Amino acid sequence: MSTQSHSAIMLRRNxxxxxxxxxxxxxxVLMPVVIMLMFVYVxxxxxxxxVDYIDxxxxxxxxxxxxxxxxxxxxxxxxxxxxxxINRFKVMDVSRGAVLTGHVVASVLxxxxxxxxxxxxxxxxxxxxxxxxxxxxxxxGLVVLLGFATGWLTVALGLVSKSPETAGLAAVPxxxxxxFSSAIVPAEQMGPGVRQFAEYQPFTPIIETLRGLLNGxxxxxxxxxxxxxxxxxxxxxxxxARSTFKKRA
Numbered sequence: 692m693s694t695q696s697h698s699a700i701m702l703r704r705n706x707x708x709x710x711x712x713x714x715x716x717x718x719x720v721l722m723p724v725v726i727m728l729m730f731v732y733v734x735x736x737x738x739x740x741x742v743d744y745i746d747x748x749x750x751x752x753x754x755x756x757x758x759x760x761x762x763x764x765x766x767x768x769x770x771x772x773x774x775x776x777i778n779r780f781k782v783m784d785v786s787r788g789a790v791l792t793g794h795v796v797a798s799v800l801x802x803x804x805x806x807x808x809x810x811x812x813x814x815x816x817x818x819x820x821x822x823x824x825x826x827x828x829x830x831x832g833l834v835v836l837l838g839f840a841t842g843w844l845t846v847a848l849g850l851v852s853k854s855p856e857t858a859g860l861a862a863v864p865x866x867x868x869x870x871f872s873s874a875i876v877p878a879e880q881m882g883p884g885v886r887q888f889a890e891y892q893p894f895t896p897i898i899e900t901l902r903g904l905l906n907g908x909x910x911x912x913x914x915x916x917x918x919x920x921x922x923x924x925x926x927x928x929x930x931x932a933r934s935t936f937k938k939r940a
Contacts, residue, residue, distance in 0.1 A: 719760035720805045724812050727752050730875065731816055738876050746820070749813045750901035751874025754894055756805040757838055758869055761845040762862040764798045768849030769858035791932055794849075795842035802838040821907035829904045833917060837897060840921040841865065843928030850935040874898050893920040 730752070731745050740747040771790060810818070822830065845862055852858035871889055872878070878889040889895055896916035903909035 718763060719756075719801050720808050722759050723752055723756035723805055723809050726755065727809060727812060727816075739880075740877060743817065743819070745813060745816050745818050746906075747902070748875065749810070749818055749820075750905055751869060751872065751898045752809060752813075753806050753834065753901060754837065754872075754874060754898050755866075755869045756809050757802045757834070757841060758866045760798060760801050760805060761841060761865050762859045764794055764842065764845045765849035765852065765858040765862045766855045768794050768846050769852050769855045772850060773854065791846050791936060794846050795839065798842040798845065799835060799838035802834065806834055820905040822905045823907060826904045826907055826909065829909065829914075830901055833897065833900060833904070833921075836918065836921045836925075840925035840928065843925050843932055845928070847928045847931035847935060850932055868892065869894050869898075872898055893924065896920060 727748070730748055738744055738747075768791070845865070848861040849858045852861050871885065872892055872894040873889060874894070878886050878895060880886075881889055896913045897920060899913040900909060900917040903913060
């Protein structure tokens with residue numbers, strides 16, 4: 692069998708594990724929706740963003756939806772390493788690289804489901820984007836690229852962790868990082884120090900690119916920075932994951 696066939700088998704295996712774990716589904720799909728409802732209905736009127744808050748917050752919450760599923764991916768990767776399943780795959784002559792690829796692809800597809808659910812709820816709450824078909828394709832492409840990048844970084848974090856518990860904790864900074872970006876409020880409304888951090892951290896240009904695309908007026912500067920950050924994160928995560936996997940497997 693080819694590496695692609697092995698990767699497809701690993702992908703089916705990962706989805707079966709997700710289906711058997713309701714907590715994973717809640718964290719990846721339902722939790723971002725709960726956070727959207729909380730911010731729009733509880734905190735939305737407190738923020739002066741110049742537009743309807745649902746229109747402002749949706750792009751940032753899309754990124755948050757990507758991050759909320761990462762902890763489960765890190766735990767699943769670490770469990771494969773610590774529970775001996777990799778050794779079984781070696782005996783079965785399964786491509787070891789397919790194990791990692793299966794986790795990354797499963798993470799990306801889960802992200803797409805979570806974001807689709809989030810956007811559906813956003814429309815129900817009054818979300819009114821001005822994006823054209825080409826803009827929506829740009830949103831889709833950037834979301835896939837972001838999911839691919841964070842997926843490889845999360846796989847690397849799962850591999851270097853000593854236990855499934857520490858693997859889950861290792862992904863927490865990625866979940867918290869969107870809250871220190873322009874996801875919830877504009878960076879210029881933040882206090883000194885936090886504002887500078889929000890302006891120059893990797894998630895802010897990604898969020899601003901999504902926001903621009905959904906508004907029908909994307910910024911080329913933000914888009915270039917967003918793609919560069921995603922490519923850099925993906926490369927670092929991939930090389931780190933492959934190196935660690937070879938050492939541990």
